[in-house]
Amino acid sequence: MEQKIKIYSELRKNESYIRDKFKNCADILIRPMRLGNESKVDCLIVYIEVAVSNMMLDDSALGKMINHFWESSSYQIQEFVQNNSLGIADVRKLESMKDVLSAVLAGNAVFFIDGYDKAMKISSKGYPNLGVSEVESEKVLRGSKEGFSDSVKTNSALVRKRIRDSRMKVEEKTTGVRSKTMLQILYMEDLVQEELLENIKNSLDEYRIDGIFDSGMLEQLTDKTWYSPFPQYQTTERPDRAAMEILNGKIVLLCDNSPTALILPSSFNGFMESSEDWFHHFEMTSFLRILRYLALLVATLLPGLYLAVIRFHTQILPANLILSFAKAREGVPFSSVTELIFLELSFELIREAGVRVPGALGNAIGIVGGLIIGQAAVSANLVSPIVVMIVALTALGSMVIPEEEFASAFRLLKYIFLFLGGYLGIFGIVLGIYLTISHLCGLLSFGMPYMLPFIKKVPRCDTGEGILRIPFQKRWQRPLYARWEQKIRLRKTSVGEDEGRDLKEGQKQEEKNS
Template sequence: MKEAENQRKISANLRENEKYLRSRLEKCSDILIRSMRLGEKQKVDCLMVYIEVAVSNMMLDDSAIGKMINHFWEISPEQIQEFIKNNSLGIADVKKLTDMNEALAAMLAGNAVFFIDGYDRAMKISSKGYPSMGVMEAESEKVLRGSREGFSDSVKSNSALVRKRLRDTRLKVEEYYTGVRTHTLTQVLYMEDLVHEELLEQVKERLGRFRIDGILDSGMLEQLTEDVWYSPFPQYQTTQRPDRAVQEILNGKVVILCDNSPEALILPGNFNSFMESSEDWYHRFEMASFLRTLRYLAVIMATVLPGLYLAVIRFHTQILPSALILSLAQAREGVPFSSVTELIFLELSFELIREAGVRVPGTLGNAIGIVGGLVIGQAAVEANLVSPIVVMIVALTALGSMTVPNEEFAAAFRLLKYVFLILGGYLGIYGIVLGVYLTIAHLAGLSSFGVPYLVPFIKKDPHEEKGEGIWRAPLRMRWRRPLYAREEQRIRLKRKEPLS
C-alpha cells in the first residue's frame, strides 16, 4: 500500500494534487506551496511548489518563471495548456513530470515545480538552486604555477569547471542519484572515445551495487566501491583541482563528482599518480623530474627513517663511525625511557600538534603547529625526556610526509611508519627488510579497477612510452597516452609538417 502511494501519478484535478502535496510536506516550513489563478479573468487554478531559499525572486520580470507567469495572465485557459504542452516560451531546462515522486524529487533538488488544473503533468523549472560557497582556491593542493581554481560543494559547478577546460562534445557527463534518503547527485565524467568500455561498465556497476541511507561526501563513495577495503593505501585518486581532473580524463581515466563535496574521485588510481602534482606538467622537465625524485626520497624517509634509527642504535652500532656513536650516546645520557618509547612518545606528540593545528580555524592553526612543535620539542629536550637527535628524526619524518601531494596517500605512510618503528626497534635491520618486503608485496597485489597499483613500474604495455615514472620526459616527447586509454587513441601529440 505504501509503495503504491509513493508511485502516485499526477492527477488532472489540481485539488487532489494539492491535498497530496500538503500531506507529504506537512511540517516542512521551508517548502512553500503557492496557489494562484491565471488566465483571462483569472479562471485557471495553478500551484507552484518550491524551497524558499533555493527559488527566490520568482515573480520578477527578469526570471524565466516570472516571464512565464506574467504571460499566462493575459491568455485564455486553452492557450495556457497549449503553451505548457509545447513549451512555447522556450524556457531552458524544463521537464514534464508524470509522477508525484519525480515532482517531489525535482523540488527537493532545488527546482520549482508548476501544476495547472486540468493537466495531468507537472513542469520542473530550474532555478538558482541551493546556496553554495562558489569557486574557491584548492587549499590542499597548492601550486606555484597553474590555475588557482578549485572545486566547490556544488556538483553542477564542478562539472562546469571541467567543461570550461575540456570543450569537446565527446566529454560525457552521466548523472546518478545515490542514497535512499539523501538522493545525492553523482556525476560520472569521461571522454567517450578514450575510456575503455569495461572500465566504464565496472564503475556504473559498483555505483549501483549498494543501498545506503545517504551519501554525504565522495569519501563514502570511495569506501563503498574500492577493491581492497582493508588496505591503508587509497585506490582512488582524489583532487580538488579541475585542471588535474581534466589531465586524467585526457589520459582515459574516469572522474566521479559527488554533490556537497569539493573532492573529485579519479580512477583507476596507482602509486605513481599519487606522487604527481598538477604543476609537474607546467614546469620544465628537468625541475619536474627533480621534484618527483625528491618526493620519492621523502616518502622513503618518512616511512623508514624512525625504524632505521632504532635498528642502528639498538642492534647495529658497528656500521656507524665511532665519533657518531659517542655523540648519540652522549645525547641519550640521562633519558629515562628506552629509545623505542622515546621515539613513539615524540611521534604521537607531533601527531597531536598536527591534529590541533588542523582543527583550529584560520592562521591561528598554523601558528599553533609551529609554536607547539618548537615549544614541546625544546621543553622535552631540556627536561631530559628525549634526546635532541630524536627531535631531528621526528622533524625530518614529518617534513617527508608533507611533501606528498595527496594527503590521503601520505596518511597511509604515516600509519606505516609505526609498523617500521616497531620492526626496527625489536628486530633490527632484519625487521626493516621484512617490512619493506611485505609493503612491496602488498602494493604489488593491489589493483584499482583491474589496473595494477604499481603501474608504470610494473610494465603492462611493452609499447608504453618512457617518462611515466619518476623521470618526467620532455613534453614534446610525451606523444603517447598511458595504458588507461584505448589503443587506437594512444597518440596524443603529433608534430605538424613544416610549411614548404
C-alpha cells in the same frame, strides 16, 4: 508506491497529495494562484523557499511566463503549457508524483495547472553553496587557481570549461535512499576502456545506503581492498587536474555537496605527481619527483632505521657518531623505542591541533607548539636531541607527498617500521619493505595494477609516466589507462627530418607492440 502515482488532471487532487507529503515542512512553499484575464484557471507552484527565492522576479523565466499568463485566456494558458512550455527555460515535463517530489527536493520549482495531467519542472539557481574559490589543499606556483565547489553542476561545468569536446560525457546517477545525492561520472567516450566504465558503474550500484554526504563515504563503500591503508581513489580539488586525467583515459567521479573529485583508477606513481608537474620544465620536475620519493622513504623508514642502528647495528656507524648518540641519550629514563614513540605521538597531536584550529592560529600552533614541546622535552631529559631531529625530518618528509590521504598511509606504516626496526633490526626493516612492496604489487584499482607504470602489461617507454618526466614534445603516447587504438596523443602538423625520425621510431615501436 510513489512511482505508480500519476499526476492528476484535477489540480485539487495534486495539491492535496503535495500538501500531505510535505506536511510540517515549513521550508517548502506551496503557492496556489489563479491566472487569466477572463475565465481564470487555477495553478500551483511548489518550491523550496531558499532555493527558488527569485522565482517571481521579472528577470526569471517563470516570472515572465506567469506575467504573460495574466493577460491570456484559460484556453491559451493550457495550450501554451502543453505545446510551448519546454521553450521558456530549462524545463522538463514530469509525469509522476515521484518525479515531482524529487524535482522539488533537488531545488527546482514545479508548476501545476488545472486540466493538465503533467507538471513542469523549472530549474532554478538551486541550493546555496560556497561557489568557486581558490584551492587550499593543492597549492601550486603555476597553473589555475580555481577549485571545485560544493555544487556538482558547477564542478562539471569547470571541467567542461577545460574540455570543450562533445566526446566528454557526463552521466548522472542518484545514490542514497533518503539523501538522494547526485553523482556525475565524467569520461571521454573514445578514450575510456568500456570494462573499466562498467566496473565502476556496477560498484556504485552494489550498495544501498541512507545517505551519501561526501565523496569520502562513496570511496570507502566501493573500495575492493577495504583493509588496505593505501587509497584506491585519487582525490583532487582542482578542475585542471581532473581534466588532465580525463584526457589520460581515466574517469572522474563528482559527488554533490563535496568539493573533492575522485579520479579512478589510481596508481602509486599518480599519487606522487603534482598538478603543476606538466607546467614546469622537465629537468626541474624530474628533480622534484626524485625528491618526493626520497621524502617518502624518509617519512616511512627513518625512525625504524635509527632504532635498528643504535640497538643492533652500531658497527656500521663511525665511532665518533655512536659516541655522540650515546652522550645525547645520557640521563634519558626511557628506552629508545619509548622515547621515539612518545615524540612521534606528540607531533601527531600538534599536527591534528593545527588542522582543527581555524585560520592563522592553526599554523602558529603547529610551528610554535613543535618548537616548545621539542625544546622542553630535551631540557627535561625526556628525549634526546637527535630524536627530535629525526621526528622533525620524518614530519617534513610526509608533508612533501602531494596527496594527503596517500601520505597518511605511510604515516601509519612508519609505526610498523618503527617496531620492526626497534626489535628486529635491519632484518625487520627489510621484511617490512618486502611485505609492503608485495602488498602494493597485488593491489588493483578497478582492475588496473596499482604499481603502473612500474608493472607494465605492454612495454611502453614514452608515455611520460614514471619517476623521471620526459620532455613535453616527446610525450606522444597516452598512458595505459586509455584505449590502445587511441594511444597517440601528440602529432606534429609539419615535421622536419629530425622530428620525423623521432615520430617514425615511435610508430615502429607502436607496430611492434601491437
